[in-house]
Amino acid sequence: MSATADRVARAALCRLGEPGDPRLTGLVAEVGAPLVHDRLLIETDERGLASDVAQRLSALDPVSDLRRAAERGIRFVVPGDEEWPARLGDLDRAEPLAGRGGAPLGLWVRGPLHLAETVERAVAVVGSRSATSYGGGVAGEIGATLAKQGHTVVSGAAFGIDQSAHRGALAMRGPTVAVLACGVDRAYPSAHRQLLDYIADTGLVVSELAPGCAPTKLRFLSRNRIIAALCGGTVVVEAAIRSGALNTASWALRLNRTLMGVPGPVTSAPSAGVHQLIRARDALLVTNGEEVLELVAPAGEHTLVEPRGPERPHDRLSLLDQQVLDAVPVEQAAPPVSIARTAGIALPRVRDALARLVAAGLVENGADERHRLRRGD
Amino acid sequence: MSATADRVARAALCRLGEPGDPRLTGLVAEVGAPLVHDRLLIETDERGLASDVAQRLSALDPVSDLRRAAERGIRFVVPGDEEWPARLGDLDRAEPLAGRGGAPLGLWVRGPLHLAETVERAVAVVGSRSATSYGGGVAGEIGATLAKQGHTVVSGAAFGIDQSAHRGALAMRGPTVAVLACGVDRAYPSAHRQLLDYIADTGLVVSELAPGCAPTKLRFLSRNRIIAALCGGTVVVEAAIRSGALNTASWALRLNRTLMGVPGPVTSAPSAGVHQLIRARDALLVTNGEEVLELVAPAGEHTLVEPRGPERPHDRLSLLDQQVLDAVPVEQAAPPVSIARTAGIALPRVRDALARLVAAGLVENGADERHRLRRGD
Numbered sequence: 001m002s003a004t005a006d007r008v009a010r011a012a013l014c015r016l017g018e019p020g021d022p023r024l025t026g027l028v029a030e031v032g033a034p035l036v037h038d039r040l041l042i043e044t045d046e047r048g049l050a051s052d053v054a055q056r057l058s059a060l061d062p063v064s065d066l067r068r069a070a071e072r073g074i075r076f077v078v079p080g081d082e083e084w085p086a087r088l089g090d091l092d093r094a095e096p097l098a099g100r101g102g103a104p105l106g107l108w109v110r111g112p113l114h115l116a117e118t119v120e121r122a123v124a125v126v127g128s129r130s131a132t133s134y135g136g137g138v139a140g141e142i143g144a145t146l147a148k149q150g151h152t153v154v155s156g157a158a159f160g161i162d163q164s165a166h167r168g169a170l171a172m173r174g175p176t177v178a179v180l181a182c183g184v185d186r187a188y189p190s191a192h193r194q195l196l197d198y199i200a201d202t203g204l205v206v207s208e209l210a211p212g213c214a215p216t217k218l219r220f221l222s223r224n225r226i227i228a229a230l231c232g233g234t235v236v237v238e239a240a241i242r243s244g245a246l247n248t249a250s251w252a253l254r255l256n257r258t259l260m261g262v263p264g265p266v267t268s269a270p271s272a273g274v275h276q277l278i279r280a281r282d283a284l285l286v287t288n289g290e291e292v293l294e295l296v297a298p299a300g301e302h303t304l305v306e307p308r309g310p311e312r313p314h315d316r317l318s319l320l321d322q323q324v325l326d327a328v329p330v331e332q333a334a335p336p337v338s339i340a341r342t343a344g345i346a347l348p349r350v351r352d353a354l355a356r357l358v359a360a361g362l363v364e365n366g367a368d369e370r371h372r373l374r375r376g377d
Numbered sequence: 378m379s380a381t382a383d384r385v386a387r388a389a390l391c392r393l394g395e396p397g398d399p400r401l402t403g404l405v406a407e408v409g410a411p412l413v414h415d416r417l418l419i420e421t422d423e424r425g426l427a428s429d430v431a432q433r434l435s436a437l438d439p440v441s442d443l444r445r446a447a448e449r450g451i452r453f454v455v456p457g458d459e460e461w462p463a464r465l466g467d468l469d470r471a472e473p474l475a476g477r478g479g480a481p482l483g484l485w486v487r488g489p490l491h492l493a494e495t496v497e498r499a500v501a502v503v504g505s506r507s508a509t510s511y512g513g514g515v516a517g518e519i520g521a522t523l524a525k526q527g528h529t530v531v532s533g534a535a536f537g538i539d540q541s542a543h544r545g546a547l548a549m550r551g552p553t554v555a556v557l558a559c560g561v562d563r564a565y566p567s568a569h570r571q572l573l574d575y576i577a578d579t580g581l582v583v584s585e586l587a588p589g590c591a592p593t594k595l596r597f598l599s600r601n602r603i604i605a606a607l608c609g610g611t612v613v614v615e616a617a618i619r620s621g622a623l624n625t626a627s628w629a630l631r632l633n634r635t636l637m638g639v640p641g642p643v644t645s646a647p648s649a650g651v652h653q654l655i656r657a658r659d660a661l662l663v664t665n666g667e668e669v670l671e672l673v674a675p676a677g678e679h680t681l682v683e684p685r686g687p688e689r690p691h692d693r694l695s696l697l698d699q700q701v702l703d704a705v706p707v708e709q710a711a712p713p714v715s716i717a718r719t720a721g722i723a724l725p726r727v728r729d730a731l732a733r734l735v736a737a738g739l740v741e742n743g744a745d746e747r748h749r750l751r752r753g754d
Contacts, residue, residue: 279661287649327593
């Protein structure tokens, strides 16, 4: 089986059925594309007629397909190519989801980067098309932070969260990959033609659908598995209860990728799906790009120090000194004996404590040994 | 050891040191209050002088204390009393936290309810004093939902989240318990005098501090352990990175109570502490009172059906029918042969699928067998 025969067979098969049809991807993974292609070509139904599959296969011209694509700067990357991301093989070992599954037969790719290298450190940032400005802002921040730290942002080029994530990465001149549910020569949504062209100029636009193919609902589901599989982790920024982003999240879990979710107000419908992922599906809560990096970067590369409030002088006091400090008046200065009474501690120990508190700058010692809290600390 | 001697000894000891001093609570748990009391009374230091503890103890008059409290409608509930919540015993088995620990020596109680029965089903709802209106709204909703379902809302009567939680419960005429860091005869904050009086009329106001005692920072930390211990679970609604509510959360974890957190915008400082609890301390994310109930109610009593979007007719379609439906035009009706071409499926199967889709009301079959999507579904 020559590499070329395999590529041509895959190009033909990928125009044949729907992408991610597990019957087809499973068969190809098992016996190889050329054999599947040749068998299907001679398939007949019980009446001896060529099956619909055979009819369609014989009408295809994959060699011209590949040539025309190449003329337009589109390459067809298949398993065995140096550029093929090994990670996609995980799809062949995972159960289908919502009727879709298996590694793509190949990926049509537009853009100057090396696909396998580009996704070596890649995070998917996905979410609702009807994102809020809050969600868009967080997606943009995460995209930018990932890019700044040399990680690739993978998303679906849709309205809302997807575009914010891509744009965040682009703003940092970082690599970003748009995975489409249509041919890489098409712009969907059409309002994102410029964005997609810009990504194709600097990053990668990728699809398992042959050039010219239109997006359909099923193709979005199929596409989502590729977004999840290309990346070490997936962040869902906003997703309503019925968002397609939750399908990407399910794929991330199924592929043992790190699944992360950004919370939002519990009163915000676009955050409800994310909250459900964290509540019921063990997605990890993240609040910014640094936290994402901590979870997806190789161990030790990004270790976060948990945020703490500023340390204040009395944080390090002994319990005794804290108790005495609590008993020192704010306004009207008081003598040690009165402070000792308030604190319920014997006078000699109170005197010692007051001396330490004065030395620490927390207490003022005024006339007649009267003490009060020092202002403005 | 008579019940009265024990109660009197506890009343004396609770005025002696700071509440939740683990040296005192530990000793009492081990050998009993009367013995600790009598030993401390004769304690001398190395110079043969009465220790500060002994000096203070001999100056106390716990019998009058108890009588005066009773005259003002305040009872002192101690272990062994029918009203004593057995749960508080968990504090004696837990390690101290921030220098505080152990079961309270007793609880001073104001209000008409039976303490043990009232907290049998109780949830702590706590959070930031500087809550946002978002946080206050969520705390109120959770308080109301818990109360409506017969659960007691326990909190600290502070500004912000605490008061919203109490008020939510009160609005449903549900039981609510305020645990104070000062005597139950005092109002802290003073702006909450009416609220506290109302809680004392219909619910319970509780403190381990004897009447008249003032609140201090240490006493708030000490109080938090009682809030956590009285309840089966603790919900943190809003808490900045350095909020006292996080101390209550730590107690809930230490006592193996269910710890829950309400998320908010990642851009909101008062939610940062909660997000950290969920991220790093395994707090469970909850978004409303029903979800809290599901986690704290006895198994099977509150089982939530996870929210789903409304089911739409095509959710139940076979994959084939979905593929055909995807290929049916929205505007310009098309004949089966053209739909078959778009779908990549043989004509006879497309005809069958179209018939099913028409029967399901999803597709219109117009002139010349031309099909298009049915509007307004």
